[in-house]
Amino acid sequence: MRVLYHLPLSPFSRKIRLALAEKKLEFELRLEKTWERREAFLAINPAGDVPVLAEEDGTVFADSWAIAEYLEETVPTPSLHGRDAKERAEVRRLVSWFDRKFNAEVTENLVGEKLMKRQARFGVPDSFAIRAGHANIGYHLAYIAFLCERRNWLAGDHLTLADLAAAAHLSCVDYLGDVPWSAHEETKVWYARVKSRPSFRPLLQDQIPGIPAAPPYADLDF
Amino acid sequence: MRVLYHLPLSPFSRKIRLALAEKKLEFELRLEKTWERREAFLAINPAGDVPVLAEEDGTVFADSWAIAEYLEETVPTPSLHGRDAKERAEVRRLVSWFDRKFNAEVTENLVGEKLMKRQARFGVPDSFAIRAGHANIGYHLAYIAFLCERRNWLAGDHLTLADLAAAAHLSCVDYLGDVPWSAHEETKVWYARVKSRPSFRPLLQDQIPGIPAAPPYADLDF
Known part of the structure; x- marks a missing residue:
């Protein structure tokens, strides 16, 4: 296999x-x-x-x-990249947004510092970086809400790789309990839709030895 | 236009x-x-x-x-991504190598510290980062040589976006005169081939006000 x-x-x-x-x-x-x-x-x-x-x-x-x-x-069906060149450019722009920008500004600062460093025994968490991660995440959650106000999914009418990339990053931060959902209702509604897909279920069962997930992590009604 | x-x-x-x-x-x-x-x-x-x-x-x-x-x-012709799904995966892997790995380990540490910070008046260059950039570049130049020993261009028989991405990063470092060409003859031969293409000519004429290019930057016989 x-x-x-x-x-x-x-x-x-x-x-x-x-x-x-x-x-x-x-x-x-x-x-x-x-x-x-x-x-x-x-x-x-x-x-x-x-x-x-x-x-x-x-x-x-x-x-x-x-x-x-x-x-x-x-395996073109179901398509995760969009139906024409312009749609695909928008999907890729957003995947890049989360994989480069969100990753550098949020994921690395929170998951990287708190968890990956500990797992790899690679020094102590940098409290300055953790503060930066907390300061940056709100701006990204607001950007997701901005997109959701205008579209059904992040890049348009359909679920695409942009939703999966965004949810992948958020779910790692959510494992630590570091996503301020209560202040971002619209983003939470979008995340709940991605989180409840069958494709997401295995991710919610992940457990890192010695570092349990924050309680709402696997909860579909979080 | x-x-x-x-x-x-x-x-x-x-x-x-x-x-x-x-x-x-x-x-x-x-x-x-x-x-x-x-x-x-x-x-x-x-x-x-x-x-x-x-x-x-x-x-x-x-x-x-x-x-x-x-x-x-x-605009599929000439193709810069390769002819089939496997070739394209190799091209994209290498583009990602240079845009993520080379960028973080070399470009950011040298061009970012020495030049972008100065242009943007964004603090003073970090000498630790600059040392890291110099230490890291040799490993990447050796990786390019490793690929060139096995292939005509970085990703295979044809010039692709992998060559353009690699040369784009190297050319920025080369503007500062920070590429140790003499220790990497095979990589230099590959770079000379990319550098002599008509598409490269406008890049060699770039000049940053107040920060002149290192002398061999625009020289095709460097």
Whole structure:
């Protein structure tokens, strides 16, 4: 079977888990502790990060953006990238927004500092970064609400990779209980819609040993 | 005419300038000092970064990854993304390598610290970051040589966006004179091939007021 090397709280891995599930593609999850820099893993992905997708024929795909595009090209239905070039440009702009901007301003500062550093025994959390993460998240939650006021889903009429990327990042922060949902009702309504999809269910069962999820994490009525 | 909002030493802008030129698409360059956070610019790209492509019909495309995919979809010849899904996955993996990994480990530490901070009057260069940039670049130059030993261009038989992305980043570092070419002969041979393409010529004429390019920057026989 297809194998996805992943880390439970890597938003990039989560985006691909969601994309695979939305496209009804079966896969086996394999935990890859990237900080151990396992030689056999570096041989298939010299960048050393997750996700990495290994197809049954032995072909290996690295980088979450490349994997998502590959899945869309080879399994076009249901489409996660949009129906024409302009729609796809908007989907990709938003995926980039979350994978670059939200990641640097929020995910790295909260999940990176509080959790990944601890898992990888890579120094102590930087309280300045954590404060920055808390300060930045509101602006992103407001941007999601702005989009939801104008559209059914983040990039338009249909659920796309933009929703999956955004929800993947938010779900990692939510594992820590660090999303101020009560101040962002409209964004919460959108997230509840993504969270209740069957593709999301496995993510809600993830547990990191020694770091339990905040109580509302798996609750569909949060 | 098509307008590209850019910064001369933004590797992401350079990648799109190269892609437009390789596809023989005419465009007008417009300098956007992103640190001024001009309101009319934020209205077309809330992320506030460059490049942004405005088509003649008024459609606006933001994010260099989304723009490159849009160009490939709408002007497929010459292809910059490869001929089939596997080739395209390899091209995208490498574009991501340079736009994420090289950018974080080298470009940000050298061009970001020495030049962008100065232009934007955004604090003083961090000497620790600059040392890290110098330490990291050799490993990336060796990776390019590793690829060139096995392939005609970085991702395979043909010039692709992977070469353009890599050369875009390297050219920014080269503007500062910070690429140790003499220790990486094979990488230099590859770069000379990209540098001598007509699409590259306008980049070699860029000059930042007050920060002249290192002498071999524009020299094709460097």
